[in-house]
Amino acid sequence: MTRCLLIDEDGAERRRLESLLSALGLDTALSSGADEAVQYCNDNAPEVVMVSAGTPGVQRGEFVKRLRRSARGKPPVVFLYAHTPDTDMIGSSILEGAADVLMMPFDHDILEFKLRQAGIIG
Structure with a gap:
């Protein structure tokens, strides 16, 4: 089973996304x-x-850099935005290593498509 770490400061949004990810077969922490x-x-x-890009301690690419310095490898990263980011923010996130950017709100079908596109699910 594919392991996923979901980071969001909003408890209700965390639970909603956990439900979507679990329905897609991801083991979510x-x-x-x-x-x-x-x-x-x-x-x-x-x-x-x-x-979520709004999570405290997550500033554009800095979080991605911290993950890449971690001892256990380079997990793919998908940033979730609570608002519509501008093209500069999208570009800088991708350049810093984000695998994809999702605009919120999104539903099961969009999440499934993006995870398939990134090779996370089959």
């Missing part, structure tokens, strides 16, 4: 902050990390 998430990645090496 939850985190509400960047430091806790980096420690989880060091210990568990998830195949995918999904993060």
Whole structure:
């Protein structure tokens, strides 16, 4: 089963996304902050990390850089935005290593398509 770390400071949104990810067959761990998430990645090496850009400690590419410095590899990263980002923000996120950018709100079908497109699910 594909392991996913979901990072979002909003508990209700975390539960909604966890439900979507579980329905797609991902084993999902939850985190509400960047430091806790980096420690989880060091210990568990998830195949995918999904993060809300508004999460404290996550600034554009800095979080991706921290993950890449982790001892357990380079998990793909998908940033989730709570608002519509501008093209500069999208570009900088991709350049810093984000695998994809999803605009919120999104539903099961969009999430499934993006995860398939990124090779996360078959």
